[in-house]
Every structure is written in structure tokens, then in C-alpha cells.
Amino acid sequence: MPEKIRVGIAGYGNLGRGVEAAIGQNPDMMLAGVFTRRDPSQLQLLDSAVPVHPLDGIANFRDEIDVLILCGGSREDLPQQGPALAAMFNTVDSFDTHAKIPAYFDAVDQAAEPSGHTAIISVGWDPGLFSLNRLLGEAVLPEGQTYTFWGKGLSQGHSDAVRRVPGVAAAVQYTIPVPQAIERVRSGSLPSLSTREKHTRECHVVLAEGADAQSVREAIISMPDYFADYDTTVNFITAEELRERHAAMPHGGFVIRSGQTGASNTQVVEYALKLDSNPEFTSSVLVCYARAAWRLNRQGITGAKTVYDVAPGLLSRKTPQELRKELL
Amino acid sequence: MPEKIRVGIAGYGNLGRGVEAAIGQNPDMMLAGVFTRRDPSQLQLLDSAVPVHPLDGIANFRDEIDVLILCGGSREDLPQQGPALAAMFNTVDSFDTHAKIPAYFDAVDQAAEPSGHTAIISVGWDPGLFSLNRLLGEAVLPEGQTYTFWGKGLSQGHSDAVRRVPGVAAAVQYTIPVPQAIERVRSGSLPSLSTREKHTRECHVVLAEGADAQSVREAIISMPDYFADYDTTVNFITAEELRERHAAMPHGGFVIRSGQTGASNTQVVEYALKLDSNPEFTSSVLVCYARAAWRLNRQGITGAKTVYDVAPGLLSRKTPQELRKELL
Numbered sequence A, B: 001m002p003e004k005i006r007v008g009i010a011g012y013g014n015l016g017r018g019v020e021a022a023i024g025q026n027p028d029m030m031l032a033g034v035f036t037r038r039d040p041s042q043l044q045l046l047d048s049a050v051p052v053h054p055l056d057g058i059a060n061f062r063d064e065i066d067v068l069i070l071c072g073g074s075r076e077d078l079p080q081q082g083p084a085l086a087a088m089f090n091t092v093d094s095f096d097t098h099a100k101i102p103a104y105f106d107a108v109d110q111a112a113e114p115s116g117h118t119a120i121i122s123v124g125w126d127p128g129l130f131s132l133n134r135l136l137g138e139a140v141l142p143e144g145q146t147y148t149f150w151g152k153g154l155s156q157g158h159s160d161a162v163r164r165v166p167g168v169a170a171a172v173q174y175t176i177p178v179p180q181a182i183e184r185v186r187s188g189s190l191p192s193l194s195t196r197e198k199h200t201r202e203c204h205v206v207l208a209e210g211a212d213a214q215s216v217r218e219a220i221i222s223m224p225d226y227f228a229d230y231d232t233t234v235n236f237i238t239a240e241e242l243r244e245r246h247a248a249m250p251h252g253g254f255v256i257r258s259g260q261t262g263a264s265n266t267q268v269v270e271y272a273l274k275l276d277s278n279p280e281f282t283s284s285v286l287v288c289y290a291r292a293a294w295r296l297n298r299q300g301i302t303g304a305k306t307v308y309d310v311a312p313g314l315l316s317r318k319t320p321q322e323l324r325k326e327l328l
Helices: A014-023 A055-061 A078-086 A098-115 A129-140 A156-163 A179-186 A213-221 A239-245 A278-298 A320-326 B014-023 B055-061 B078-086 B098-115 B129-140 B156-163 B179-186 B213-221 B239-245 B278-298 B320-326
Strands: A005-010 A029-036 A052-054 A067-070 A091-093 A118-120 A144-150 A168-177 A199-207 A231-236 A251-261 A265-275 A303-305 B005-010 B029-036 B052-054 B067-070 B091-093 B118-120 B144-150 B168-177 B199-207 B231-236 B251-261 B265-275 B303-305
Touching: A005 A014, A005 A055, A005 A278, A014 A029, A014 A278, A014 B251, A029 A055, A029 A278, A052 A055, A067 A078, A067 A278, A078 A091, A078 A098, A091 A278, A098 A118, A098 A303, A098 B320, A118 A278, A129 A144, A129 A251, A129 A265, A129 B129, A129 B278, A144 A168, A144 A179, A156 A168, A156 A199, A168 A179, A168 A239, A179 A251, A199 A213, A199 A239, A213 A231, A251 B014, A251 B278, A265 A278, A265 B278, A278 B129, A278 B251, A278 B265, A320 B098, B005 B014, B005 B055, B005 B278, B014 B029, B014 B278, B029 B055, B029 B278, B052 B055, B067 B078, B067 B278, B078 B091, B078 B098, B091 B278, B098 B118, B098 B303, B118 B278, B129 B144, B129 B251, B129 B265, B144 B168, B144 B179, B156 B168, B156 B199, B168 B179, B168 B239, B179 B251, B199 B213, B199 B239, B213 B231, B265 B278
Parallel strands: A005 A029, A005 A067, A029 A052, A067 A091, A091 A118, A118 A303, A199 A231, B005 B029, B005 B067, B029 B052, B067 B091, B091 B118, B118 B303, B199 B231
Antiparallel strands: A144 A251, A168 A199, A251 A265, A265 B265, B144 B251, B168 B199, B251 B265
């Protein structure tokens, strides 16, 4: 039995907890420690035997962690933590601010490469597995069109946006793909679809005391970038309903590539996710890419990487021989 | 503009013709030549400017071909051609006899490695893209089950088996996934499904003169391995009907991975293909893996490879920077 890969977790929210659970499903890995900015004694881990340390002392653990999974957020945490921690550890993260990926890649690369570390950025399902399918679709079918649909699922960014509206005490927002749009894409007809035609948005809002429902609704549905381009439904509910019926974090979506080959044959490729728990699935993807980061590093392949740089076999616990015999 | 990748085609049937068409969709490649065992003057290429040569003189073209795409069959051609041609060229093939893949891999590796060539075997959709999704599914969701469904589509192997039945003049066989089985798998309920529950088989048979329909039907539906374990329908049709209504080669299928994360959250991943032309799609996959074979070879990575060894970025014409900016 080879030694287990020693994984560390930096940041213990929904994603960090999901990573802890996912490591438990992978017998070639062990959770060597959790690092937090909170008071370590306040963290309730799934496995109380795992040591918890303050994040600011993490430099002392360089020899005890083979791969560190960064579970902070893309807005506040990763822009600083990603480069800083890739200078000390092999890392995997789920940086998902699409527009800033090139700059983030460069910053992480400049920290990882000179220090001899391997850092796989933007891992999860989008970016991540969806990115993989966008690439595969257009590589296999160069003459065609790629469509990404999200949902039905709880969008953290849009929920946050609703919560910032004056008069909103609490809220969740679901992104819902339009079934007719998906069917048109699946038919291979290569439709042009506006933003409004692809997704609808559904908000469940708890009003603050004394707030006016009509003006809250107006403020939400007219919000630029987030809602103005969509058909948005706003439902007002009680705090109890929100707690009882909207605590889960389901998500999912579709990447569909439709293209033509030969004279005029239509080919349709679809990748679909239906997730009961968005953070747990993202965590599961992070964990298998952590295995790949460790293996790449042992091969001397360092610097920042993305899912595009990782040969799929590196993700599996199985040997290349087993993969060819059992799965190919 | 960098020089184009010079691709050769060995064998010009449906697959070879599909490769010719696919190369036309990839401006970084050019078709440098077609090699055939038939009389070269008899071949009708899509582009009559492409030179056609006898296959037995292919050794003279080592300096003119960057990657050779092997378009022969898995039963008769590739077991011999795969190793022989990988000793002279970088190659890509669609060897699809699942049980014999490990032995074939070894034979090709022993030819490719010492001669400094890169040979990607078993490329297409199954094996190929489906294999990739079987691996990804179990790597991301270790606690779960993977289901592969094929069809609705024309199966070459099963059509051949029907044609070998005495009294059959011509025939096609469609493999049809059972919709209820797919729905049960999509629900995340991890059903146990027998062979009979997953697929049905539909044969369209033209009887030979004087053949007895009832005994032909019996011989087909009771055929071990091919039909005995399935619910099989046999329809008798005329030669005209066969030509007019069953000449296309549609296919497709589904790889579905369903698993649990955390306490008990169900996650379902589905990859689905709906193909108007099975050989043209397989050809399109071969062509983008030809690009990868050439790039791997230029990096000094030689020997036999499978889709598991190929980082996805190598499949795309785009640069790593473009991929991160546009697709990640």
C-alpha cells in the first residue's frame, strides 16, 4: 500500500466541509489538517480527530501537506490566497470569476513556478467540467455552436445581489433554464438565443420589517447585469419558509455542442449535471484534481495549470493498466 | 501562420471518408495522402486533388506524413496494421474490441516506443469520449454507479451477425436503449439492470429467395451473445425498403454516473450523444486526437497512448491562453 496523499484544507465553509467528506471517499488520501482564519476551537469538523490550525501559521506545515485545497471565495479570498499559498504548497482551487481567470492564472503561475509547486486553478464544474466539455465539443465539431445552460439551481451571486436590496431581510435566487430553449438546442437547429430566452430567475424574498413589497420587487427586477435582462419572478415568503424549504443548495446545468459533419449530418453532444449539493460536487471535483496536482508535481510539472492541462488518467486512483482494461 | 499538420489516411471506407471531411474543417491540418489496398485509381475522394497511393508502399512516405489515421477495421486490419504502422508513423486509430485493448496497446507500444513514435489507440466515441466520461464519473463520484447505454443506432457488429444467418440476403440491426431504464438511472436510484432491461434490438431483414421467415427469425433471436439475452424484434422488408430507409448510420448513447456525496446527496452526471452519422463523428474525434498525437510527439512523449493520457488542451487548435480566456 503506497503512502496516502496528505491533503490540507484552507477555509472551512460549505466547500471545505464538502472536501472533508470527499476525502473520506478516496482511500488513497488523508486529511492532514484544516486551516482557518476563525478560532480553530470553534470549528465543528465531520471528523473531530483532524487537527485544525490558524491559517496564518500555515507556512510551518510545508512538509506535512502534499496538496492544499483552497476553499475560500473568488471575490475576497483567492486573489490574495491563491498566489500566496502556491508559493508554499501544491494547490487546487475553484476560482470562478471567469473574466479574471487569465490574470489570476498569471499571478498563481508566478508564485508556483519558481517555488517548484503545481497549482491547478478554476477547478469545479463551471469552470471545470463544463469548461472541459466546451473544449471537447468545439475540438470534435469545429463547425457548430456551444450552449451552456445553468440550473435549476441556487445561485450564490444572485442571492447575494438580492440581499443587498434595501428592504430585503433574507433571500435566495434560483436560476432556471428555459426548457423550450434546451429542446431547440438539442434538436440541432443551432438557434440564436437571447439572454432572456435561455434562463429565467426566481427570487424568494423575506421582507424586512416595514418594507414595501412593490418597491422591493421593482428594485430587484430592474437591477442591471443581474436581473434586468431576464424574466424574473419575485415571491415573498416568511423566514420560516425560507429556512425550511430553501436551505438546500441544488444546482446543475447543461453544455450542449451541436455541429455538422460531412455534407450535412447533425451531431449533438450533451453534458448534463443534476446536483443535490452544488458545494459537495465542486468539492468532489477539487479532490480528484488534488490527486492530479500531486502526481504532476512528482513528475516535475510545475506552475499554474487548468483542467485543460491535466491528462484524465491522472484523476483516477486506478493505474493506467487498470483504466485501459476496465474503463476504456 | 505555422505549417499545417500533414495527415495521412490508411484505409478509405466510411471512416476514411469521414476523416477526409473532418480534416477540411480544421484549417491547421492538410490531407497529405490516402493509402489503400485497393487500386488507387478506383477511389473516389471528396477532393480529387489529394494523392492516393498503394498501402504497401507507405514506408516511402515517412517524411511526408506527420500523423497517420488508421481507418481499417478492428477485427481484420488493425491487429496487424496498428503495430506495423506505429513503427513508421505517429498514428491514431479507433480499435474498439474492448476485451483485446490491453494486448493491442502492448503490441502498438512495442512498435511505437523504440521507433520514437506516438500512437493513440482506441479513439472515437466508445471507446473514446465515453471512456473519458466513465473515468471522470467515477473519479469525481467514487461512491456510485456508472451506466452506459447505446443507441438508438445502427450496430455494425450485430448487423453482420444477422447477415451471417442462413436465409438472410441483407439486414440492419438497431440497438435501442430502454427509455424507462434511462429514466431510472437519471433519477439517481442506482438500479440494478439486467442486459434485457437496458436495451432492445430491432432487426430489418431481407430474406433470401425461398428462405423461411419463421426459421430465420428463430435463428436470430436465439443467437447466443448477440441476441439471446435481449428482447429482439425481427421485421422482414424488401431490398428497396432497406436501401431507401436504412442506409443512414445514426448512433449515439449515454454514459450516466450517479453517486452520493456527503451524508446523502445524490449527484447525477450525464453525457449523451445523438449522431446522424456514426462514422463521421468517430472520424471527427480521430482528427482532433491526431493533432494531439503530433503535439505529444513534438514534446518527446512517445509510445502507445489512450484518451486517458491526453491533456484536453492538446486537442484544440487554440493556444492555452485563448482556451483560458474564451472557454474556461
